[in-house]
Each structure stands twice: as C-alpha cells, then as structure tokens.
Ligand SMILES: Nc1nc2c(ncn2[C@@H]2O[C@H](COP(=O)(O)OP(=O)(O)OP(=O)(O)O)[C@@H](O)[C@H]2O)c(=O)[nH]1
C-alpha cells in the first residue's frame with residue numbers, strides 16, 4: 001500500500017474492502033461542494049462526481065460520500081484531474097447534523113474520524129454541562145474523545161478544574177494547553193500519529209483554530225480554487241481535510257463547528273447514571289418521583305449531583321432522535337443535501353449561475 005494512502009488513514013480494513021473492486025482506485029474525500037468532491041489518492045488530488053448508478057442506488061443521504069469517506073474511483077477518460085466515484089467504503093465512525101430547515105433530515109458532516117479533541121477553555125468557557133454535551137456527541141460518533149483544555153495561562157486554579165472534570169468524564173484523557181507557553185502542544189500531537197484522523201470541536205473562541213494552525217502551519221487559511229477544466233467552470237471550495245506533515249489528518253469542515261446532539265444514546269457519557277438506572281425498580285423509570293429509583297437515591301446520598309442528573313435529562317430531551325444511534329439515524333433520516341438542488345443537474349446549473357454572477 002502506498003505511504004500516502006496509509007497516512008490518509010487507509011487501514012487494512014479499508015484495503016480489504018477495496019479488493020472487492022479490483023478495477024477501481026481507493027481515494028479519500030477531502031472536500032465537498034454539494035455533489036462535487038475533491039478526493040486524494042496515493043498519487044494526487046482531483047475532482048470527482050458520483051456515478052449515475054450510485055446516485056440511482058442511493059436510498060438516502062448516507063449513501064452519498066462525505067468528507068473523510070474512503071471511496072472507490074475511476075479516473076475519467078480524457079480528463080486527468082476528474083474522477084467518478086462508484087462506491088463508499090463502510091464507515092468506521094460518522095458525525096451527523098440536522099439539515100437546515102428540515103425537521104427529519106440529517107447530513108453526514110464527516111466520516112472515519114479516530115479522535116475527537118473536545119476543546120474547552122480554562123477561563124470563561126469552562127462548563128461541565130457543556131463538556132457532557134460534547135462528550136455525548138463524540139462518543140455517539142464512534143470516535144474516541146480527548147479533552148483539550150485551552151488557555152491555561154488564564155487560569156489560576158487548574159488542579160481544581162481537573163478534579164471537577166474527573167467527576168464527570170470517565171476514562172477520557174485530559175490535556176492542558178496554552179498557546180502562549182505552548183504547553184501541552186506536544187501532548188496533543190502525540191495523538192495525531194500516522195493514519196489517524198482527528199477533529200477539534202468546542203465553542204467559538206476557545207482556541208481551536210489557534211491549535212489547528214499551530215499543527216498545520218499556515219495551510220489551513222489557504223482556500224483552493226477548483227477548476228472544471230473540461231467545461232471551464234470555476235468554483236471555490238475550502239479544503240476540509242488536511243494532511244499533517246508529521247503524519248495523520250485533521251478534518252475541519254464548517255459543519256464540524258456547529259454540531260448538535262442527534263441521538264439520545266448517552267450511556268457512555270453518563271456511565272454512572274446508566275448503571276444506577278439499570279437498578280431502578282421500574283424499567284422505564286424517569287428518575288423523577290418513582291419509588292425504588294436508584295438515581296434519586298444516589299442524589300439523596302450525595303454520590304450523584306442533581307446538576308448532573310438534570311444535565312442528563314436535558315440532553316436526552318435535546319436529542320432529536322431518541323433511542324437511535326447515529327448510524328441508525330444516518331440510515332433512516334438522511335435524504336436531502338442534494339435535494340436542496342433537486343439533483344445533480346440542478347446543482348450544476350446552480351454552480352454555473354453562481355459563476356456567471358461573479
Ligand atoms: N491567552 C490565551 N489566548 C488564546 C489561547 N488560545 C487561543 N487564544 C486566543 O483566543 C482567541 C480565539 O481563538 P481561536 O483559535 O480563533 O478560537 P476558535 O475556537 O477557533 O474559534 P471559532 O473559529 O470561532 O470556532 C484568539 O484571540 C486567540 O489568540 C491560549 O492558550 N491562551
């Protein structure tokens with residue numbers, strides 16, 4: 001397997017699945033503009049569209065590629081930098097988001113992520129309830145969360161804050177960083193090894209871009225103009241998946257920064273409550289005033305805080321698709337990213353009209 005593919009995260013598991021399509025080449029989706037993709041192969045980068053067959057076979061949006069997906073492509077005859085995507089390889093993790101204005105539709109924001117850096121600043125953004133929310137989003141995706149505390153230089157009581165985190169985040173690594181002293185940067189980099197794909201999530205202003213730019217150099221702010229050489233059309237897209245010079249990839253899509261909680265699968269984030277709830281007298285206990293409620297008992301005994309229970313109940317309510325995990329939601333609800341445009345023909349028309357307007 002060529003080294004570049006390995007660094008793109010193309011593991012044996014993907015390689016094995018790729019052997020099902022001996023005539024096609026593996027590539028990773030690094031950017032998306034509606035139905036137009038930019039993909040990276042072992043040798044180069046190029047634009048790609050999905051095949052008509054794939055489009056017709058698509059039952060819902062999850063059958064369309066997203067940033068981070070591994071796809072099997074065919075180089076288009078006569079066009080050096082334009083490929084056709086025929087298959088998406090099975091995802092190992094997936095981040096989804098509710099599609100704007102659509103009650104039931106969700107989009108795949110990014111796929112095949114290994115590590116989610118949950119960024120929270122140690123000064124004004126520090127909030128355990130928010131951290132619980134991000135942990136739930138991260139665990140639900142199938143990736144592994146790592147908590148990155150930023151702005152250590154603006155915090156006088158770091159040990160206390162670390163102790164607070166210990167009471168709500170079980171088995172999750174916590175890193176303390178500062179962009180001033182560069183403390184913790186090497187610790188962050190240690191997680192981003194060859195073939196690993198990472199994302200940074202967290203509130204606006206906590207220092208995600210600062211960290212990402214430090215890891216990538218100046219590359220991130222670079223936007224790339226893409227050209228349809230055959231038709232002479234232009235469209236501008238931000239690159240969304242970046243190869244890190246020292247190994248690994250960062251995905252930073254606009255959608256990554258505005259994730260909501262889509263499913264009510266909170267068991268991993270609230271292991272403590274989950275274990276207690278399993279012992280409640282009633283299987284469907286809401287932990288309000290039911291007799292034999294072990295959750296309420298733990299609160300009365302002081303081993304669980306009321307705030308944490310409220311946080312749990314609030315997140316359950318916030319979850320838009322109760323009882324489903326993200327994969328199920330993806331299967332059930334996705335359908336629209338392209339229907340905004342009424343299919344690829346209209347998308348092309350749209351791109352064309354936008355270009356004319358420029
Ligand atoms: N004192 C201090 N300031 C920092 C640190 N990290 C980032 N900042 C500052 O915090 C501000 C916001 O940082 P960004 O990196 O833009 O934050 P972000 O999370 O990317 O924000 P969005 O792009 O809105 O999501 C900038 O002025 C940074 O210089 C830090 O460790 N210490």
Ligand SMILES: [Zn+2]
Pocket residue numbers: 277280281285286287288290292293294295296
């Ligand atoms: Zn209960």
